Amino acid sequence: MSDLNVMTAAEMAATKAAVMDQVPGPEIQGQSPLHHADLDSLAKVGPKQGGVHLREHKLLGHLTLRLNPENDDQLAAAERVLGVALPLQPLTSVENGSYSVRWMSPDEWLILVPGLEAFDVESKFRDEMGGHYSLVNSSGGSTVLELSGPDVVELLKRCTPIDLHPKLFPVGKVVSTVFAKSSAIIRRTGEQRFELVIRRSFSDYIWLWLQETSREFGLVVKV
Amino acid sequence: MFHIYCPHCAEYREEEEFHAAGQAHIARPLDPEACSDKEWGEYMFFRKNPRGIHHELWVHAAGCRKFFNMTRDTQSYEIKEVYKIGEKPSVVAE
Numbered sequence: 001m002s003d004l005n006v007m008t009a010a011e012m013a014a015t016k017a018a019v020m021d022q023v024p025g026p027e028i029q030g031q032s033p034l035h036h037a038d039l040d041s042l043a044k045v046g047p048k049q050g051g052v053h054l055r056e057h058k059l060l061g062h063l064t065l066r067l068n069p070e071n072d073d074q075l076a077a078a079e080r081v082l083g084v085a086l087p088l089q090p091l092t093s094v095e096n097g098s099y100s101v102r103w104m105s106p107d108e109w110l111i112l113v114p115g116l117e118a119f120d121v122e123s124k125f126r127d128e129m130g131g132h133y134s135l136v137n138s139s140g141g142s143t144v145l146e147l148s149g150p151d152v153v154e155l156l157k158r159c160t161p162i163d164l165h166p167k168l169f170p171v172g173k174v175v176s177t178v179f180a181k182s183s184a185i186i187r188r189t190g191e192q193r194f195e196l197v198i199r200r201s202f203s204d205y206i207w208l209w210l211q212e213t214s215r216e217f218g219l220v221v222k223v
Numbered sequence: 224m225f226h227i228y229c230p231h232c233a234e235y236r237e238e239e240e241f242h243a244a245g246q247a248h249i250a251r252p253l254d255p256e257a258c259s260d261k262e263w264g265e266y267m268f269f270r271k272n273p274r275g276i277h278h279e280l281w282v283h284a285a286g287c288r289k290f291f292n293m294t295r296d297t298q299s300y301e302i303k304e305v306y307k308i309g310e311k312p313s314v315v316a317e
Contacts, residue, residue: 090233091232091234105231161239162236178239178285
C-alpha cells in the first residue's frame, strides 16, 4: 500500500477525482427523508412534556473519508482541512465547531458538516490530500436524529443490543450497530443525549419505530 | 448467542452484528491456469467440517465492516480467540 502513496505532483493532480457540487444552492428548498412526517408542525401541536425528545438535524453534509491511517501526510492533510486531527482510537469522535468526525473503522471516518459547506470541504480535501484515498459525499443517503431526555437510555435499550452504561458508553463514543430491524450509527453527545445517523430508506421505518417504542415515555418532537 | 470480540473495534458485541463467512486460511492456487480440475474444485468447493477446533472468517457486518479470523470449537461452541487477517492463530488443533 505504501508505494501507492509515493507520487509526484503531476501524478497527484492526475488522480484528482471529478468533483461536482451535488447540493443545489440555498434558493432551492431541500427535503429531508422525513419531510413527509412534517416534524415542524408536530413540534408545534404535539405534546410539550415527555421522557424522550426527538429532533431531526436535516440536510447536513455527510462525507465518508477513507485513507491509510499509517500515512502521516494524509492524516496531516485531513487535520488541515478539518482543523482537528482524525480520531484514530476505535469508537471515538471529535468535534470542531460545526464539523464532527466519527471513527467508523480503522481506515474510515464519517464527517458531518453543515449542508451547504459540504462541497467546500470536499474541494479542500481534493486540494490538500495526495495519494491513495477516497472521499465520498453521501449526504443524500442518510439523515441525523437527535434523541434526548430523561428516558432516552431506556428507549435506546429497546432498540439496540449495545450497552449504554456511561462507564462503557461515555460521551463522545460512537458505534455502528443494529437498531430495531435496521442499522444506525449511534453517538453519545451528552449524558442524556444521543445522535443517530440513519439510512434514508429506513428513516420512515425508524420514525414509526421510535413513536411506537417511546409511547410509554412520551415523545416530544422539537425543531 | 455468541458474544464476539471484534479486534478492530476492540470490544465485545452481540452476534447479530456479525456474519460468518466460512472457513479461514483458504489459499488461492498461485497459478489457477495450471490447476487440475480436482485441485481447482477442491479450492472452490471443498471445505473442512471438523469436530473441534475450526478457523473461521467472520465479518463485523453492522459495525466496522472489517473481516477477521476466529478460532472456535465446533463441539462446545467456545470461541478460543479472534485475530486479524494476516495474523497467525495461536490456538490450533493438535
